[in-house]
Amino acid sequence: MKHGIKYSVMSRLIAVVFIVLISFAGIFYYIFIPNMQTNIAKFGNHEAQKNLTQIENSVDEIYRLSEYLSLNSDMRAFIERRDYKSASEKVKNVTHLLQNIKNNILLKDYIHSYCIIANDGSAYWSECAYDDFFIDWFEKYALKGNSSKEYLGFTGNYAFPSRTSNFVHLNLISCIFNINNVNNRVPTAIGQVIINLDLDTLMEGIVTENSIFSQIAIFDERDNMIYFSGGERTKFLQEVKQLKTNFEKSENGYYFTDVVNNCNWKIVSFLSNQHVNKIMDIPFVIPAIIIIIVALLLIFIFIFPRLINVSKQIIKLDQAIGTVANGDLDISVSLIGERELANISDGFNHMVVKTKQYMKDALDNLEAKQKVSFELLLTKINPHFIYNTLNSVIYLARKNRNQDVIKLTSAFICLLQDSIHLEENSLFEHIETELEVINQYIIIQKYRYMDQFLFNCTFDRELERALIPKNILQPLIENSILHGICPKGSSGLIELAVTRENNYIKIVITDNGIGMEQEKADQLLSRNNLDESCAAHSKIRPIGIGNVAEKLHFTYGTDYRFTISSNPNLGTAVTIIMPIR
Numbered sequence: 133m134k135h136g137i138k139y140s141v142m143s144r145l146i147a148v149v150f151i152v153l154i155s156f157a158g159i160f161y162y163i164f165i166p167n168m169q170t171n172i173a174k175f176g177n178h179e180a181q182k183n184l185t186q187i188e189n190s191v192d193e194i195y196r197l198s199e200y201l202s203l204n205s206d207m208r209a210f211i212e213r214r215d216y217k218s219a220s221e222k223v224k225n226v227t228h229l230l231q232n233i234k235n236n237i238l239l240k241d242y243i244h245s246y247c248i249i250a251n252d253g254s255a256y257w258s259e260c261a262y263d264d265f266f267i268d269w270f271e272k273y274a275l276k277g278n279s280s281k282e283y284l285g286f287t288g289n290y291a292f293p294s295r296t297s298n299f300v301h302l303n304l305i306s307c308i309f310n311i312n313n314v315n316n317r318v319p320t321a322i323g324q325v326i327i328n329l330d331l332d333t334l335m336e337g338i339v340t341e342n343s344i345f346s347q348i349a350i351f352d353e354r355d356n357m358i359y360f361s362g363g364e365r366t367k368f369l370q371e372v373k374q375l376k377t378n379f380e381k382s383e384n385g386y387y388f389t390d391v392v393n394n395c396n397w398k399i400v401s402f403l404s405n406q407h408v409n410k411i412m413d414i415p416f417v418i419p420a421i422i423i424i425i426v427a428l429l430l431i432f433i434f435i436f437p438r439l440i441n442v443s444k445q446i447i448k449l450d451q452a453i454g455t456v457a458n459g460d461l462d463i464s465v466s467l468i469g470e471r472e473l474a475n476i477s478d479g480f481n482h483m484v485v486k487t488k489q490y491m492k493d494a495l496d497n498l499e500a501k502q503k504v505s506f507e508l509l510l511t512k513i514n515p516h517f518i519y520n521t522l523n524s525v526i527y528l529a530r531k532n533r534n535q536d537v538i539k540l541t542s543a544f545i546c547l548l549q550d551s552i553h554l555e556e557n558s559l560f561e562h563i564e565t566e567l568e569v570i571n572q573y574i575i576i577q578k579y580r581y582m583d584q585f586l587f588n589c590t591f592d593r594e595l596e597r598a599l600i601p602k603n604i605l606q607p608l609i610e611n612s613i614l615h616g617i618c619p620k621g622s623s624g625l626i627e628l629a630v631t632r633e634n635n636y637i638k639i640v641i642t643d644n645g646i647g648m649e650q651e652k653a654d655q656l657l658s659r660n661n662l663d664e665s666c667a668a669h670s671k672i673r674p675i676g677i678g679n680v681a682e683k684l685h686f687t688y689g690t691d692y693r694f695t696i697s698s699n700p701n702l703g704t705a706v707t708i709i710m711p712i713r
Contacts, residue, residue, distance in 0.1 A: 242334035289358035591630035616645025
């Protein structure tokens, strides 16, 4: 199936745009995506290292604090002293120790509290020095019922109830270390210090400062999660278990894994796809996209309208060609646009004019040729008819039938004059004149076929001046005589009737001759050439049935009727219906 030029132009334009977009997508996928992932890995690792450094610094601060407390002389003296004179003196020393630590140590916000434990089990919590609530709760819940002496280093995270509300819990992790007696060669533990860290407070600043990561989690050396910034915990844990390298891409984003060297914590940071655009280094992508968009806009602004205009003009020309192909040459086309389009329209219009003139000349020549052929056909007289007629004249002269000679000769002269009458309108004749020629022809034939037929003619007087094709009646009368009446062997009747039916002339020629099969009558109308058997008997003009039909078609086109109805031994009727002229 062939498509129009508009479809072709549009499809190719869309194909070009599609190819450009596909090419850009391919370049984007094979060049930009790997570069983007490299940038993500580079920038993400950089940000993760910043987080790692801050956490390591915080852990180092805890270690330094524990070292300071373990080496503090007041701390060791307080723990080793046993001989307090009174309880008030002990309270005074505890208060002095805690106040001294508070004044000399700049505690960070993420250090929630600390607790000093002597070997005898006495515990002094910085939040409330005279309350055993913390150590009892800590060993029961945080250490699962174990003694703090069995632990060194960081514990797992635990939810510590707030002193101000039973419904608020703090996410804490504790660091336990010994206070040693440094005077002995072999250090011995004389007590412990527990430093409690608020992980939420510690990570709050990190998460706030570094907002590119969607989720951050910390795992201890036993892979227990001790901190999670928030989100869907179960799905996060499932994906973390599948991580094998420090940088991996998942369906939803990118994972970065780092290890805190001073405590073997593992930090997993997740960068979602929604946050990728914050770290993408795309110096060439945005200009490339802008260039493509501008190029497409220029195509649609400047090229697309021109293509549409050209396609419209070509469609207009195609429609004009279709009109000419249907036979309508009264058309001209004007193509608006480029010089080439104007040349095409001028050439097409010139071609149509020349074609129209050529067809007119061809039709005129054909009509003139047919007219000449027709007139030559009309003027052709059968020599046998002339010979037989002259023999009849001689015969009558010998018999001294002078009146018959005059009558026969006059009729013959009338036929000769009609045959050589070549005036401007010689193709047509008035009905009155044509019937007179038929009467003269009947006179001649009655001398040849005496007492063999009778002829009767009736016609509407209003049609006397109506025109009909010349000499279409004589061949039909001749056929009735030669092929209808003569073979009968007895006298017959030929009738000619000319009447009017609305705007048409109806001519009916009937005889009661031998007739014929209707199938044979139909075959006579289908012939284009003179029937040889008719030509052998015809004595004046060998036109025949076929030539009468051809003359009617030449004169009236399809606006006529010519029929023959016949029955064997009953006769034949020939009917002609044609427009009145």
